[in-house]
Amino acid sequence: MTDQVSMAMRPAKTKRNRRLSSGFDRVTMLAIALFILFLAVWEWILIPATGVSPALLPRPSQIAVSLYQGAVQGYLLPNTFITLQEVLIGFVVGSALGFALAVPVAEWRAVERILSPYVVALQAIPKVAIAPLFVVWFGYGLSSKVLIVGLITFFPVFINTVAGLRSVAHEQRELFMIYNATRWQRFRYLTLPNSGSFVVAGLNVGVTLSVIGAVVAEFVGAQEGLGSLIVRAGFAMDTAGVFAGVLCLTVIAAILSATVQLLGRKIVFWANDLRR
Amino acid sequence: MNSIENGVSDFISLRHVTKSFETMSGDIVTALRDVSLQIPKGAFVTLLGPSGCGKSTLLRLIGGLIEKTSGDVLLGGKAVEKPTNQVGMVFQSPVLLPWRTVLENATLAADLGKLSRAEARETASRYIRLVGLEGFERKYPGELSGGMQQRVAICRALVHNPSVLLMDEPFAALDAMTRDHLQVELQSLWMAGDKTVVFVTHSISEAVFLADYMVVLAARPGRVVEVIKVDLPRPRTLDMVNSAEFGGYVSHVRGYFEAEERAA
Ligand SMILES: Nc1ncnc2c1ncn2[C@@H]1O[C@H](COP(=O)(O)OP(=O)(O)OP(=O)(O)O)[C@@H](O)[C@H]1O
Ligand SMILES: [Mg+2]
Numbered sequence: 146m147t148d149q150v151s152m153a154m155r156p157a158k159t160k161r162n163r164r165l166s167s168g169f170d171r172v173t174m175l176a177i178a179l180f181i182l183f184l185a186v187w188e189w190i191l192i193p194a195t196g197v198s199p200a201l202l203p204r205p206s207q208i209a210v211s212l213y214q215g216a217v218q219g220y221l222l223p224n225t226f227i228t229l230q231e232v233l234i235g236f237v238v239g240s241a242l243g244f245a246l247a248v249p250v251a252e253w254r255a256v257e258r259i260l261s262p263y264v265v266a267l268q269a270i271p272k273v274a275i276a277p278l279f280v281v282w283f284g285y286g287l288s289s290k291v292l293i294v295g296l297i298t299f300f301p302v303f304i305n306t307v308a309g310l311r312s313v314a315h316e317q318r319e320l321f322m323i324y325n326a327t328r329w330q331r332f333r334y335l336t337l338p339n340s341g342s343f344v345v346a347g348l349n350v351g352v353t354l355s356v357i358g359a360v361v362a363e364f365v366g367a368q369e370g371l372g373s374l375i376v377r378a379g380f381a382m383d384t385a386g387v388f389a390g391v392l393c394l395t396v397i398a399a400i401l402s403a404t405v406q407l408l409g410r411k412i413v414f415w416a417n418d419l420r421r
Numbered sequence: 422m423n424s425i426e427n428g429v430s431d432f433i434s435l436r437h438v439t440k441s442f443e444t445m446s447g448d449i450v451t452a453l454r455d456v457s458l459q460i461p462k463g464a465f466v467t468l469l470g471p472s473g474c475g476k477s478t479l480l481r482l483i484g485g486l487i488e489k490t491s492g493d494v495l496l497g498g499k500a501v502e503k504p505t506n507q508v509g510m511v512f513q514s515p516v517l518l519p520w521r522t523v524l525e526n527a528t529l530a531a532d533l534g535k536l537s538r539a540e541a542r543e544t545a546s547r548y549i550r551l552v553g554l555e556g557f558e559r560k561y562p563g564e565l566s567g568g569m570q571q572r573v574a575i576c577r578a579l580v581h582n583p584s585v586l587l588m589d590e591p592f593a594a595l596d597a598m599t600r601d602h603l604q605v606e607l608q609s610l611w612m613a614g615d616k617t618v619v620f621v622t623h624s625i626s627e628a629v630f631l632a633d634y635m636v637v638l639a640a641r642p643g644r645v646v647e648v649i650k651v652d653l654p655r656p657r658t659l660d661m662v663n664s665a666e667f668g669g670y671v672s673h674v675r676g677y678f679e680a681e682e683r684a685a
Contacts, residue, residue, distance in 0.1 A: 314516070316512050316514060317516055317518075319481075319486055319510075320510070320512070322486055322504055323484060323486065323504045323508060323509075324504070324529070324530060325504050325505075325506075326533045330533050330534070334518070334529070334532055334533070335518070338518070339518075413520075415520045415561055415562075415563055
């Protein structure tokens, strides 16, 4: 009896697994094939058919050559690292400050009432618009970039953390009241962990914005970094170089964003179960 | 007046308790008016009444979560001002912390300084076994069914060994079969100890099944209309629900609600 059941069960299970995994593989392969097709159409149909000048729109092969030259001539990688450094330091500083300020604002009404006008005002300022000011104040180097990135990262993290710390349900609060929990215990065992998924959402937004922040800051005034590389390539009508820079930026943003998401899923591991 | 006569000294005692709330529009809502109720130690009391009649409010008053407007609320002879270690509470939803395992949820009281961690772990393991969750200690709430989660909530409420267990419609969200099962389990948990249980429900048969005393409340304003002693033998079984005696209690209580519906 039991044998029959398990025998009947096993093939069914593996069949389903195979279908799932092969389905995934097929989708991946399709996506890759479509991407190659897209590049091919661009290279051999779009450009020849329209006769667009390479100074306006380069072919994929020209971008690849530009990337290769950047790599061997040794300017692409160092500039990528400069931008990465600005993004990482600014992101860590901005999100740490956003989190640290969110805690007192969410916990004490008085702090919120004192600080919120400044926060609202700062938030209303388009951060990108004040980038030139930062360059004037803090120079062409790393610090002005870090400050702009930090400022841009600050808000999504701050706002999400405040919302998260306030998302405690009434019954959860009563649960801690029944135990006469102290304010600190409530924060440590309820409010803080409960805010986890909100904080991670804020970090996700922040990390994407931080790359934008770094590039804009470099546009405004910098000697190094992918942003300044792109600007210089643009002035030289080297569109392939612009595309190569943008590609590097995209890779940075994608890797950072994937890392934050992965870390977030590890930290708030329970959120997936809840959504089920 | 609405005293439960038992001869044992009253453990939970409400005398002429009134509770009103101010609503956001500034109106005063009287949730409970002049409620007097004496509950002896070790009794299983069910509070039964229509929605909005103040059952949860009554429970919160006993637990010290809210303050009365007037009257006296006494627990073990002392006026209730804030929650004490004597009380354990089970809410309508399990209110488990999703980042803690079953065992960690059940031992929450230890983290909040109510008892030592070792003691909590031992007691929690015992209760987890009693409610049939052995082997699930390391699972997270997201991996459990609603009924299993509510059982964890019961364990959590019991771990610091409170003398009073307050339960606010703990089984309301569960399907009928799980509910029957948990009622039987709760009865045996209670019979094994000497805890006083105050159990809110809007299911008449659940109220009869569990109660030593059934307190029937009416709404607008919330008040006690009758306290009924349920004289069915223990342990009660699910078969008893079909007995004539059980049916007698049910139809007696139902009379109140139908009268109220006609009036409304
Ligand atoms: N915090 C509050 N603020 C204002 N009004 C309240 C508050 N809590 C309860 N009430 C009011 O008091 C009355 C009784 O509420 P309570 O929650 O005790 O009812 P209940 O019997 O538990 O109802 P249910 O069966 O629906 O849970 C209701 O009219 C409700 O609107
Ligand atoms: Mg209620």
